[in-house]
Amino acid sequence: MSPDVDQAQDLVYALAASPNFATDGVCFAAHQSGLHRSDDGGRTWRSLFDVLRLEALLSATSVALSPSFESDGAVFAGVPGGILRSMDGGKNWSTALLPPPPPFISALAVSPNYANDGIVFAGTMEDGIFRSGDRGAHWEAWNFGLLDLNVLCLSISPDLAHDETLYAGTDSGVFRSTNGGRAWRETGFPAEAAPVLSLAVSPMFARDGVLFAGTESCGLFYSEDRGQSWQRVAKRNIPRTVNVILLSPRFPQKPDILVLTNDALLVSRDGGRSWSKRGTRAELKAGTTSVVAPSGFGQRSRLLVGLADGRVLRV
16 A cells, blocks of 8 residues: 555445455455555555556545456446546556546446456446446446435346346345346335345346345345345344345355444354354454455455455455
C-alpha cells in the first residue's frame, strides 16, 4: 500500500482473488484510496492507480475479475461515476463513464461464460443496474421492472449461458431476472427483513435452486425454490448484519458456508445448522467489510478479510 495513505481512513470496500490463487497468489483490494494488488497472497500490496497520474485519490468501491483471469488478465473496478477496466492485470486502464450524476458502483459481477459472451454487470446506488456486453467497453442501464434502484449486491447463476438468471439485492428485497438482466421481478423475500447486503447462488443452482441472502439487521435467509419462498437461518448464531456470504465450490455435496458479520467470521460445515468462529475478536475489532476464501474454508486455509481501517488480514 502506498506509504502516504492514511490507513485509519482507508476503508476496504471489496476484495477479489485470482481463480488460480493457489499458484499465482494474486488478489485485489478496492479501497477508499484506490485499487491495490498483491502477488504474494495478501502479504504486501501496491497501488494500481498510480499509472493514472491523478491529482487526487480515486476511490475504488468494487472490484471483479474474469473467470479466465490467468489468460485474459481482465480486471474491473468501480469508481465514482464509472468503471475502469484493465486487460493486463492492472498495468493499464481504460475508463467507461456512466450517465451523470456520478453513480456509486456498489457491486460488479462477471459472467461465468465471460470468455465467450463478454458480459459484465454493475450495481449502483440510486441508478439501478448497468450491463456491458463488450467486456466493459460500453454500458447501458437494464432496469425494466427493477422497482428499487438502490442495488447493494449482485449474484449470477453459474449456468447463466442457459438459464439467464441473476439476482440483485436492494434496499427493499431481492429481485430476479430470468432473461439475462433485460427485465426484473420481485422475489418472495420478506420485505420486513430488507435491506439485503449480500447474495450467494449455489454452484448447483440449475439442479437445486438454492440461494442465500444476507441482511442488514435480520441475519441470513435461504431459498430452495429460486427465490419464491425464504426461510431464516440460525437466528441465534447470526442475529443481525451479514455483509458477505461464501459457499463451498462443492456445495451442497460439501455444505460449507462462510458468512461475514460486522465483527466476526462464521463457518458452517453442515449447511447452516451449526456455526463456529474463525479468527479472534481482537483481530476483527476494527470492523469487517469484505472477505474472500481463495483456498477454501479449511482450518489451514487462509482467508483474506478487509477491515474498515484499511488493513487486509490473512486469517
